[in-house]
Amino acid sequence: MKADVSPGSPAPLAEPPEAAEGTRSLVALAAAEARYRGVLEAAADAIFLVDAAGSILLANSSAERMFGYRPGSLSGLCIDLLVPESKRAAHGEHRAHFDAQPRHGSRRLTHLAGQRRDGSVFPAEISLSYIIEASGTIVTCAVRDVSERDRQALALRRLNASLRLIHDCNAALVRAGSESEMIAGIVDRLHRQGGYSAVWVELVDRSSSDARLAAEPAALVVASSLDGDLWRRGFREQLTLPALEQAQALTCLFGSAGGLADWSGDLADRGQRAAIALPLFGRGVAIGVLNLLTPEPQGFDEAACEVLEDLADDLAYGIFAQRAEAGMRLLKRAVEASANGVMITDALKHDHPITYVNPGFEAITGYGAGAVLGNSGRFLLAGDHDQLALNELSQALRERRATQVTLRCLRKDGSPLWVELNVSPVGSADGTLGHFVSVFHDISERRRYEEELEHQANHDSLTGLPNRNLLRDRQQQAIAYAERHDSSLALLAVDIDQFKRVNNSHGHGYGDQLLRIVAERLADSVRDGDTVARLGGDEFVMILADPLGEEEVARVIARILEKVAQPIDLDGHALAISCSIGASLFPRDGRDPETLLKNADAAMHRAKARGRGSFHFYQAEMNERVAGQLAMEADLGRALERGELELHYQPQVDLLSGKIVGAEALLRWRHPARGMIAPKDFITLAEDSGLIVPIGQWVIETACQQVRAWRDAGLATPRLAINLSARQFQSDDLAEQLAAALARAGLDGGALEVELTESLALQDIGRVTAILQKIRQAGVTMAMDDFGTGFSSLAHLLRITVDRIKIDRCFVRDILSDRTAAAVALAVIAMAKSLGVKVIAEGVETEAQLAFLRERGCDELQGFYFSGPLPSEEFEVLLREARGLSFAGSSEAEDEDDGARTLLQRGV
Ligand SMILES: Nc1nc2c(ncn2[C@@H]2O[C@@H]3COP(=O)(O)O[C@H]4[C@@H](O)[C@H](n5cnc6c(=O)[nH]c(N)nc65)O[C@@H]4COP(=O)(O)O[C@H]3[C@H]2O)c(=O)[nH]1
Structure with missing residues (x-):
């Protein structure tokens, strides 16, 4: 039965009764119909009345909207038209079968689908009720579009799955023993559990300075349907790199192959519907990109993106933490292996007790951790507190700032130890000072070398006495002292008589021995504060600090002459030597080192002229004499x-x-x-x-x-x-x-x-x-x-x-x-x-x-x-x-x- 029923003039539901009675009945009937029609039109579901042949007798407005038909155009159409084409034949058969065995009652059918006029299909649930009439069975069919409900259910399912995935991934993050294990674990879970057809992570090449991605992915899992990596190049250029550069997740949907770029067309051909590239950033530093592919068109909808972004953050943090931990391990190993001594002290406790020392500390100082932990590092000074650098050190500790000082310490075996000490304050997690880290650099050898160089530069190698350099210093010091204390000093120029003869005739070895003996004798004749220097050859100079006057100087000189004149036995040669001494006095004979030395020298030449073993004080006219001698030599x-x-x-x-x-x-x-x-x-x-x-x-x-x-x-x-x-x-x-x-x-x-x-x-x-x-x-x-x-x-x-x-x-x-x-x-x-x-x-x-x-x-x-x-x-x-x-x-x-x-x- 076909009816052309439009929603404005719906077809009557029953035949009218007898005339008289009939008019009342008709009125009542019309009222009832109007009520039913009202109910029909108010229903959200599509409602159809269909006869046994499958013709639509009546369809409400919801039905027309749901299936995309103009008002009234559904009446008379076969209900099969509203079933997806693929199911239409089966539906027809099913309906014919039912027609053959009609029955009362109602049924509810789920997981069905309807097809709109434009051919699109939507999920539907249908309730059927059957009324057997004389003319045949009339079926009332209420169709409900469950697209939205299904979508929500799917979203919920996905959310649950994602949460489970996140949970599992986090477990993998925590349990991973290394960065690569962690990345591989996440990639694998996303693939297996998350159902993503391809998952891979590309990391920034840490050896490059410009955040370039490494050539090979750190981990990659790809479904076999995606074999071959041609598409990955396009993916990389279009998604991975831009995502890293823009520091934001980028997605791409592949509707169908037509009109798509090669790589995405290829993926669409292989059933892929969406892609995402999620940049990984740890503490603002680019670490890499997590890339995913899915055959689900909605695979990267808003909710999924949110979850994946969280996961990417977790992964980035995990990598960062792994690296930090690896860095810490490396640092610890470096500290342990360092030849420098490292000492950590507690800055919050009195006297800064030592909380850590490395093996280098023990190698340098001889003290093992067991012996020093809990003590103040001061013990290394062994009471030698008279060091200028200590002032700077204690001030830096007080001001909680870094400093570098050179200290004189003592090793456990009592040998002297010079260390260059770098002290730095180290903050606690809350930013307050917690510790001081001190790095010891053993510079004893360097110091010894420097001292040796200094000694060489200032001392005569043969006798070990101060040389001309040091003499000048000492002279200046002595003059400054004498000026400050209004006292005097004497400068003696000492020359060994006939030394040249001895040297020339017996050879230099012999002469050297003689010089050493004389040097010793000169040094033995004066007080500790006095200076004996050798200027070269047989020229010695002595500074007598703070003498009382000429007489005392003369007494000292007499003592020197006597001491030097004691017989010497050199390799079986008995030798009597003597020296000549000239003396100048500060301030009488000069106020500066040069003048005093020149005048003492002139006096010495005068003494020499007197004969062996004599001495002479400087007198003003002497210089003329010396100058005269030089002229005479010329x-x-x-x-x-x-x-x-x-x-x-x-x-x-x-x-x-x-x-x-x-x-x-x-x-x-x-x-x-x-x-x-x-x-x-x-x-x-x-x-x-x-x-x-x-x-x-x-x-x-x-x-x-x-x-x-x-x-x-x-x-x-x-x-x-x-x-x-x-x-x-x-x-x-x-x-x-x-x-x-x-x-x-x-x-x-x-x-x-x-x-x-x-x-x-x-x-x-x-x-x-x-x-x-x-x-x-x-x-x-x-x-x-x-x-x-x-x-x-x-x-x-x-x-x-x-x-x-x-x-x-x-x-x-x-x-x-x-x-x-x-x-x-x-x-x-x-x-x-x-x-x-x-x-x-x-x-x-x-x-x-x-x-x-x-x-x-x-x-x-x-x-x-x-x-x-x-x-x-x-x-x-x-x-x-x-x-x-x-x-x-x-x-x-x-x-x-x-x-x-x-x-x-x-x-x-
Ligand atoms: N008081 C006094 N003196 C007397 C008397 N008789 C001689 N004389 C001095 O005694 C010195 C003798 O020389 P000498 O003992 O070999 O001592 C020489 C010698 O050692 C050295 N001399 C002189 N000529 C040469 C030379 O050609 N080569 C070298 N290497 N030395 C020389 O110079 C020294 C001094 O020489 P001269 O002044 O010429 O002094 C000479 C001479 O003038 C005297 O009766 N009374």
């Missing part, structure tokens, strides 16, 4: 080339024959400005400056040429003695030089004699004797000069074989007045006799001296009594006239004559 250097040197000749007379048997060549310097200068005024200078070597060569050459000239002049020339300075023996070829000079003059060795001084004994005696032997082999004779004045041992001297011994002037001078002088002279004569050596007395000035010596067996004389040194021309006259001494009588006659002194007379 002049002497030029004297040779300018021909200012000449030789004078002093005859030596035989005491038996009275004849001139020899002569001594004595050097003179005819200075253009100062006139004739005697050797005593420049020989020492020449020796000290080394000029004596070329000068000595000149003497040898000139002496030889002079003999040659006299001989050529037909004069009977006696042997000529020349003086050899000890310094000349340092040239190994001295003998060769002599031989060459003789050869050049065409002379044999007998023409010359060399005069040696006792100071030769200070030289390397082996070397000297070897040279002397060569000289002797050349036929040259030898005389020992100034015998008895030297400081060498007799035993030493005896190793040098000489032909003549010269009794020194000083004994001859006093020979008649001083018993000691006479005894020495006699002893020399006796010794010479016993050795078979001739004796010559020098400095004989009087007849009485001559008589005494002649009488005691002295062989020869030299002295003013007969003649002083003469220029060559004058000496030539002596030779030409063959002058000599004539003796008035024999020695016996002299004895008889009371006026023995007159027995000798000077030959004319």
Whole structure:
């Protein structure tokens, strides 16, 4: 049955009754119909009346709205049209079957679907009631659209699932032992439990500085239907990277493949409907991105996004925490493994007790954790609180700020320990100060090295005494002190006498030993507060702090001289040394270090000029003298080339024959400005400056040429003695030089004699004797000069074989007045006799001296009594006239004559 029923004029529900009665009944019926119709129209469900053939007899407005039909257009249509196409055939069959076996009653059918006019399908529930009428069964069908209810139910289900997922994920976060395990766990759960078809996490490459993602994902689970990773590239560029850059979750829906980008089209083809990229940020730092794919079109609706964002936050926090913990573990390991000592103290407790020390602390200090925990770190100072750095340290602790100080501590074994200490306050979680962390750096070795360098820079390596640098400091300090206290100080310049000779002749090792001994002796002679410094060579300087005056300084100097003069035994060589000292006083002789030193030096040179072992206080005119000496040294250097040197000749007379048997060549310097200068005024200078070597060569050459000239002049020339300075023996070829000079003059060795001084004994005696032997082999004779004045041992001297011994002037001078002088002279004569050596007395000035010596067996004389040194021309006259001494009588006659002194007379 088909009815064209429109909602405005609904079809009658029943046939009208009999006429009379009928009119009332009709009215009542119409009223009832109107009520039913009202009910129908008010119903939210779609309500249909359908006949047995399936034609819609009536449909309410809700039905037209629900199925998308215009008002009235449903009537007459087959109800099957409202069933989804796929179910339509089954529905028809079902309806036919029912028609064949009609029955009363009602049914409720769920999980059905309706199809709208536009073809769209919606979930529906249907209630059916059957009325069997004569014309057939009429079915009342109430259809309810349950889309919204289903959607809500689905959302609820999803929410529950998500909550379960979150819970499980959080459990995984907590339980994970490592970052990778945690990420893998989350990814796996999201895939298995959350039903996401692909889940992966990409992390920021921590080795890159610009938050770039690592090339490979940290974890990835993909359903097999999504095999192949071509789509992932597009996903990465379109979702993952922008999400990270924008720091917000980005979603993408794939409706159908048409018109979509390659990657999303590919995913849509493979049944995927939505994608999301969730950035992971931990404490504001980009960590990575969590990416998900789902076949559910609503998979990333608002609620799901919310849940996933929470999960992403948890994951980010978990990674951050894992990293922080790994960082902590790493830090702990680093602290444990650090070679630096680490000490943590409790800043809140009195005395800051130690709460932690690392193994490095024990290695450095020797104290293990067990011994120090609970103590104050102060114990390391071992009571040494007199350190400036401690002020800074305690102030920093008080002010709760970081500081760095260098401290002197003591190790457990008592050895000194220098540490560089970095102290930093460390806050508690609530921001208040909780601890101090102190890092110890053992700088003992560096400190030792620095001290060594400082010592080297300020001390003389040979003697360990302060050097010029430190002396200057000490001088300044002493001057400042004296100025403040209105007191004085003395500066002593000390120089070892004849040190150069010792050094040159015995070698530097010997000289070094001597310097060390002198250094010790000088240091032993003064008080602790005084300074002894070595400036170099044999130059020492002493500062006597706060002396009472010149007398006290003189007493100290006397003590020094005495101490230094004590005999020294060096490798079996008995050595008597002495030093010369010059003193300047502050403020009298200078107010600054330079002036005091210069003046003490000038005084020292003056002392040297006085002779060995003396001292002198500075006097104003001294500087001129020193300057004069320097000028003289410069002049002497030029004297040779300018021909200012000449030789004078002093005859030596035989005491038996009275004849001139020899002569001594004595050097003179005819200075253009100062006139004739005697050797005593420049020989020492020449020796000290080394000029004596070329000068000595000149003497040898000139002496030889002079003999040659006299001989050529037909004069009977006696042997000529020349003086050899000890310094000349340092040239190994001295003998060769002599031989060459003789050869050049065409002379044999007998023409010359060399005069040696006792100071030769200070030289390397082996070397000297070897040279002397060569000289002797050349036929040259030898005389020992100034015998008895030297400081060498007799035993030493005896190793040098000489032909003549010269009794020194000083004994001859006093020979008649001083018993000691006479005894020495006699002893020399006796010794010479016993050795078979001739004796010559020098400095004989009087007849009485001559008589005494002649009488005691002295062989020869030299002295003013007969003649002083003469220029060559004058000496030539002596030779030409063959002058000599004539003796008035024999020695016996002299004895008889009371006026023995007159027995000798000077030959004319
Ligand atoms: N009081 C007094 N003095 C007398 C008398 N007779 C001689 N004299 C001085 O005694 C010195 C003798 O020389 P010397 O002992 O070898 O002592 C020499 C010698 O050691 C050294 N000398 C001189 N010429 C040379 C030289 O060519 N080479 C070296 N190395 N030294 C030289 O200089 C020293 C001093 O020489 P001169 O001043 O010439 O002094 C000479 C001479 O003038 C006298 O009767 N009374």
